[in-house]
Amino acid sequence: MNKKLSEMKYGEEGIVKNIEEDLRIKVSGIGIRIGKKLKMVTKQPIKGPVVVVVDKSTTSLGLGVADKIIVEVKK
Amino acid sequence: MELTVDKRWDLIDKISKQTVKFKKYKSTLKEVIGELTVKPLTGIPIAIAVLYGFWSVFSSFAGFFTDGFLVKLFDEHWLPWIQGAFPGGLHNWFYNLMVDVGHIQNGALVPSNSCFESFGALTSGLFVPFGVVLPAIFIFYLMMAVLEDVGYLPRLAVLVDTVLHKIGLHGYAIVPTILGFGCNVPAVTATRILETRKQRFLMMTLLGIFIPCGAQLGIMQEVIPEYMGLIILYLLFGYFVTGFILNKVFPGKTPEILIDVPPYQKPLTRNVMTKVWVRLSGFLKIAVPFVILGCLIVGVMYLTGTMDWLANLFGPIFTHWFGVPKETVGPLVAAFMRKDLAVAQLSAIEMTKYQMVTSVVLVSIYFPCLATFAMILKEGGKELLGALAVLVASTFIYGGLIHLIWILLGVA
Amino acid sequence: MKVLLMGHPNVGKSVLFNRLTGTNVTVSNYPGTTVDYTKGYMRLENKEVEVIDVPGTFSLEPKDKAEEVAVKMLKENRDAVVVCIIDSTKVERGLYLTLQIIEEGYPVVISSNMWDVAKDKNIQIDVEKLEQILGVPVVPTIAISGEGIKELVSKIKKAKSVEIETIVKKVGGET
Numbered sequence: 001m002n003k004k005l006s007e008m009k010y011g012e013e014g015i016v017k018n019i020e021e022d023l024r025i026k027v028s029g030i031g032i033r034i035g036k037k038l039k040m041v042t043k044q045p046i047k048g049p050v051v052v053v054v055d056k057s058t059t060s061l062g063l064g065v066a067d068k069i070i071v072e073v074k075k
Numbered sequence: 076m077e078l079t080v081d082k083r084w085d086l087i088d089k090i091s092k093q094t095v096k097f098k099k100y101k102s103t104l105k106e107v108i109g110e111l112t113v114k115p116l117t118g119i120p121i122a123i124a125v126l127y128g129f130w131s132v133f134s135s136f137a138g139f140f141t142d143g144f145l146v147k148l149f150d151e152h153w154l155p156w157i158q159g160a161f162p163g164g165l166h167n168w169f170y171n172l173m174v175d176v177g178h179i180q181n182g183a184l185v186p187s188n189s190c191f192e193s194f195g196a197l198t199s200g201l202f203v204p205f206g207v208v209l210p211a212i213f214i215f216y217l218m219m220a221v222l223e224d225v226g227y228l229p230r231l232a233v234l235v236d237t238v239l240h241k242i243g244l245h246g247y248a249i250v251p252t253i254l255g256f257g258c259n260v261p262a263v264t265a266t267r268i269l270e271t272r273k274q275r276f277l278m279m280t281l282l283g284i285f286i287p288c289g290a291q292l293g294i295m296q297e298v299i300p301e302y303m304g305l306i307i308l309y310l311l312f313g314y315f316v317t318g319f320i321l322n323k324v325f326p327g328k329t330p331e332i333l334i335d336v337p338p339y340q341k342p343l344t345r346n347v348m349t350k351v352w353v354r355l356s357g358f359l360k361i362a363v364p365f366v367i368l369g370c371l372i373v374g375v376m377y378l379t380g381t382m383d384w385l386a387n388l389f390g391p392i393f394t395h396w397f398g399v400p401k402e403t404v405g406p407l408v409a410a411f412m413r414k415d416l417a418v419a420q421l422s423a424i425e426m427t428k429y430q431m432v433t434s435v436v437l438v439s440i441y442f443p444c445l446a447t448f449a450m451i452l453k454e455g456g457k458e459l460l461g462a463l464a465v466l467v468a469s470t471f472i473y474g475g476l477i478h479l480i481w482i483l484l485g486v487a
Numbered sequence: 488m489k490v491l492l493m494g495h496p497n498v499g500k501s502v503l504f505n506r507l508t509g510t511n512v513t514v515s516n517y518p519g520t521t522v523d524y525t526k527g528y529m530r531l532e533n534k535e536v537e538v539i540d541v542p543g544t545f546s547l548e549p550k551d552k553a554e555e556v557a558v559k560m561l562k563e564n565r566d567a568v569v570v571c572i573i574d575s576t577k578v579e580r581g582l583y584l585t586l587q588i589i590e591e592g593y594p595v596v597i598s599s600n601m602w603d604v605a606k607d608k609n610i611q612i613d614v615e616k617l618e619q620i621l622g623v624p625v626v627p628t629i630a631i632s633g634e635g636i637k638e639l640v641s642k643i644k645k646a647k648s649v650e651i652e653t654i655v656k657k658v659g660g661e662t
Contacts, residue, residue, distance in 0.1 A: 025080050029545040030335060031580050033084055042114040048237035049246065049332050051113055056097065056608050057577050058109065058338075060233045062245070062331025077590045078651060087582045089658040094617045095578050100609035270551045337497045338604065343631060346502065 001073050006050060006066035008040040012073050020068035027069070030059045038071065105339045113230045113336060122234050125227065129218055134296050137211040141297055145206040149190045154198055158186055161197075172374045173197050191298065191419055194374065199419065200367040203294065204359070208415050211293025212358050213351070215257045220350040224342035228253075229334055236332045242318030243277050243325075244269070245332040251278055255286035258358055259447040262286070263454055273327025277318060279451050280462045283443035284469055285314040290362060290415035291439065298422035302432050309436050313473055321465065361446045362413065369412030373405060373420070382408070396471070398478040399434045400426050410438045412445055429481045436477060441470040489537045489564050490529070490643060493557065493588065494572035495580065496543030499600045501525070503572055503630040504540040507640065524560065531643060539564070545580070547587045561588070568646045570639070572598045575605035575612060575627070585621075586651070594646040595623045598639050602627040620657050622649040 002017055016036045019027060031054045032038065041051040041058065051060045078086065111117045154175075163170030165177040165184050174195040177184045187193040190202035222228055228250060236246030247268050255262035259282055266278045287295075287310060295303050322329070376382040382405050390401035397403075402424050410417035417438045421431065443451065451462065492507075494500045508527030525540040544557035561569070569588050573581025578599070589595055599612060618625045624642040628635035 025548065026333065026550070028080065028084060029580065029583065030333060031577065035088075041110060044233065044237055045115050046237050048115075048240075049233055051233060051336065055577065055579065056610070057574075058113075058336035060113075060229075060236075060246075060332060060334050060336055062236070062240075062333065065331045065333060078586070083583060083586055086586065086655060086658065087579050090582060090617070090620055090654075091579050093620065093658065094613045096611040098609040098611060100607070103607060267553055268551060335495075335497060340631075343502075346505075 002070055003073055004067055005038075005040075005052070005061075005069040005071050006043075006063050008050075008071060008073060010040060010042060013037065013039045014071035014073040016069060017072045018070040023065065023068050027061070027065065030061075031055055031057060032059070032061075032069065109230075109336070109339055112227070113233055115234065118230065118234050122231055125222075125231075129222075132218060133211065133214055133292075134300075136214040137207075137293050137296055138300075140210040141207050141293075145202075145210070146189075149198075149202045149206050150188065153202075154188075154190055154193065157197060168378055171195070171378060172371055176374065176377070192423055194370060194420070196367045196370045196374070199416075200370040203413075203415050203419055204290075204362045204366045207297050207419075208290040208293045208362065209355075209359075211296070212257060212289045213355060215289045216351045216354045217347070219253065219257060220347045220354075221342050223350075224340065224347055226337045226339045229336050232332070232334060233336065240329065240332075241322075242281075242315060243322030243329050244274055244318070245329065247332065247334065248274070248278055251282060252286060255282045255288065256292065257289040257354070258361075259283065259286065259288050259443060260361060260450045261354065261357070263447060263450040266454065270330050271328055273325055274329060275454075276325070276461065277321055279454070280321065280465050281314050281318055283447055283451060283462060284440045284466055285310045285317065287439050288414060288444075290413065291418055294415040294418045295435065298419065299431060299435065302428065302435065305432050306435050306439070309432070309477060310439060313440065313469065317465070317469055325461075362415075365412050365445060366416055369409050369416045372412065373409045373416075376408065377405070396478065397433055397437060397474045398481065399430045399437070400424060403434045403437070406434070406438055407441065410444070411442060414438060414444055427486075429486050433474065433477050433481070437470065437474050440466075440473060442466065488531075489539065489567040490531075491539050491541050491561065491564060491567045491569045492572060493541045493561065493569055493584065494543060494600075495545055495574065495577075495584065498543070498572050498574040498581070499630040500543060500572050501540060503570075503598065503600065503628065503636070504538065506630055506633055506636045508538050524556065529640070531640070539567075544584065546584055547591070561591070561593070567593065568596065568643055569593045570596050570598055570643065570646075572600050572628075572630075575599045575602050576608055576610055578612060586654075589621075589623070589649055589654070590651050592648050594648045596639065596642050596646040597621070597623060597625040598628045598630075598635075599625055600628045600630055602635070603629045603632075621654055622657075623647065 016032060016034050016038060019034060036054055039053045041053055043050045047063050049060045049062045050066045051058060112121050157174055161170060161174045174197055175187050175193040177186055178192060190198045193199055232246035232249050235249050239245055239248050251262045251265040254265050262282050263279055266275045269275050269278055386401045386404040389404055393399050393401045393403055406417040406420040409420055418435060421434055492500055492504055507529045524542055527538050528535045529538050541560050542553040542557045544554040547558050549555040549558050571585040571588060585597060614625050614627060624645050626635055626639045626642055628639055
């Protein structure tokens with residue numbers, strides 16, 4: 001099932017399906033690219049940033065950025 | 076030749092498939108703690124505990140050294156010795172500047188018995204930076220270096236991002252903010268980690284106005300510990316309110332946070348010590364000359380009558396708008412040079428608790444010290460004029476507002 | 488000849504710099520606090536060689552002031568050898584910056600740092616294969632304990648520039 005990274009739940013894992021064009025270069029630098037596996041670690045309350053693990057390293061992104069990343073979540 | 080971004084990543088994918096293998100492993104304790112400190116439910120209480128611990132160690136360590144040892148050294152040994160050894164006396168202007176201005180007791184001019192009152196370049200000018208501020212700054216930078224090297228700060232940045240986003244900054248801004256509680260000069264440099272001009276301008280303005288530096292905190296802890304909580308509350312409140320307004324008023328973007336959360340590491344003693352040493356020596360180079368110069372300038376202004384003239388000129392604003400005694404003009408002049416010196420001076424003026432809180436808040440916000448100002452000039456350039464306008468406005472509004480609060484509470 | 492140390496923030500670059508030069512510098516775990524760059528000297532074949540600790544950067548497309556400084560420093564030192572420090576647990580990202588520097592034509596040595604952390608996480612890196620594909624020396628290092636530093640120093644003079652097309656061909660791709 002495809003959903004936005006910002007909508008993933010704690011502990012959910014998935015594969016990045018799509019990233020909005022203008023954001024691709026920026027997030028690729030921190031390891032997030034189409035085809036990468038990622039895991040949601042936590043979301044901060046009141047529209048705070050999300051924290052994800054990609055390739056065993058932890059990264060935090062603002063919710064606005066996470067909105068533009070589509071992930072296929074494993075059932 | 077150069078590849079396109081996509082081609083480069085393609086190439087990297089191919090290389091890594093042939094060379095890197097991720098095998099299964101058990102999570103280590105470090106990683107478990109790593110997750111606990113970034114999840115809000117556990118992370119926020121831990122963050123509060125860490126900051127509270129930071130604060131408790133800071134205040135008790137500095138107090139222990141200053142009260143238990145350095146005050147005695149300066150007041151019981153250094154001051155009496157130099158009062159006797161330095162040529163001249165209380166009626167000699169050079170002696171007044173260098174050693175002791177004395178004070179009036181029962182109509183007679185008598186020598187001071189503490190380095191807080193003497194205000195000579197060789198007495199207060201040495202006591203303030205070495206006796207009071209140095210222990211405070213030392214423990215501050217030691218704890219800061221440990222927090223940095225352990226890798227806690229990025230987690231703190233993630234936790235506070237939500238709040239700081241509301242005032243146009245993002246989580247990263249916690250680093251210059253905390254650094255500012257040590258000294259605003261390196262804090263202004265650290266604003267470079269913020270991405271847009273708007274963010275840097277906001278951060279520098281807020282730092283310059285609302286974040287009291289370690290020197291000031293150290294001296295407040297020493298002379299007016301009972302008012303500290305209230306003063307810091309006022310300053311932090313000002314930080315958020317002004318940030319909120321500036322964010323609405325100034326154009327520009329606030330980018331989203333995008334940071335790496337590194338694994339925890341054991342700090343290396345050598346690295347921590349070098350870092351503390353580099354920062355301490357940087358502090359001494361800035362602080363000592365400015366404190367001594369500040370003592371001299373303020374002394375000259377008193378001796379020549381300039382200070383009385385200024386006090387009479389600005390007196391009405393001080394007494395009516397801010398509700399503090401007109402003698403506060405002196406410390407405000409000193410605050411151009413050093414905040415710690417200014418607070419030390421304020422503590423020697425007779426006033427009520429509420430007037431003291433107001434005047435210390437005023438001293439904190441009305442102008443960044445000269446060294447910080449120079450650094451903002453260097454880093455900020457043109458934006459500085461904007462910052463100054465904000466500064467003047469917030470000093471007047473905020474000072475008046477605090478006075479109003481006291482009036483409404485019926486204590487002014 | 489000059490040696491530039493380049494890499495992402497948080498890869499132990501400043502610690503490595505200390506190891507190489509032995510001078511005192513501030514070391515920070517947090518991206519951003521080592522914005523001011525540090526310079527020092529190291530002995531290489533009985534000559535004093537200048538070493539510059541370039542501010543951490545993710546790529547050669549700067550996104551803040553510190554990164555701008557990093558890119559500027561690289562372009563100002565056309566004759567430099569670049570030691571690319573990568574985090575062994577994040578090889579892919581590290582390679583992105585490394586490839587960009589290789590594409591610019593600089594002779595490169597790779598220090599695959601934090602080797603111990605990668606081992607903890609059971610990440611296996613085939614160093615020989617990586618050297619063979621990239622055509623530049625790759626040295627596993629643990630800057631914090633000093634492991635691998637001697638070998639890294641001995642490989643600095645073996646650094647060479649490589650055509651990116653050669654690398655692409657070796658992994659069986661097309662440009």
